[in-house]
Amino acid sequence: MSSGPVELSLNGVYYPPWLLAALLGFVLAIALAALANRTGxxxxxxxxxxxxxxxxIACTVLVGATLVPSFFG
Structure with a gap:
């Protein structure tokens, strides 16, 4: 049995946990792309x-696998 969140609630609206992982992965990818542009x-x-x-996609999977335990199952 997984102890990870099944869904996230924000003002009574339920969101899947992978949505948070996708948003964090997108932000991380933007930061890495900016770093790659800055360093050449x-x-x-x-x-x-x-x-x-x-x-x-890689950052979303990385964030999902580390922060959301129920991401892969």
């Missing part, structure tokens, strides 16, 4: 929108 690492990226999409 983004010049090695062939297709920036595709890379940013993959970065958002």
């Amino acid at each position: 690492l983004s010049r090695f990226v062939w297709h920036p929108p595709l890379f940013f999409t993959a970065l958002v």
Whole structure:
């Protein structure tokens, strides 16, 4: 039995826990993309929108797996 949240309540409106993970993953991806632009690492990226999409997905899975225990099951 998982002890993670089943749903999040905000003023009586229920949201799934992966929505919070997706929002945090998006914010983390924006921060990482800004850091890559500032340091010049983004010049090695062939297709920036595709890379940013993959970065958002990776950050969402990372945040979901660490902060939301019920994310994978």
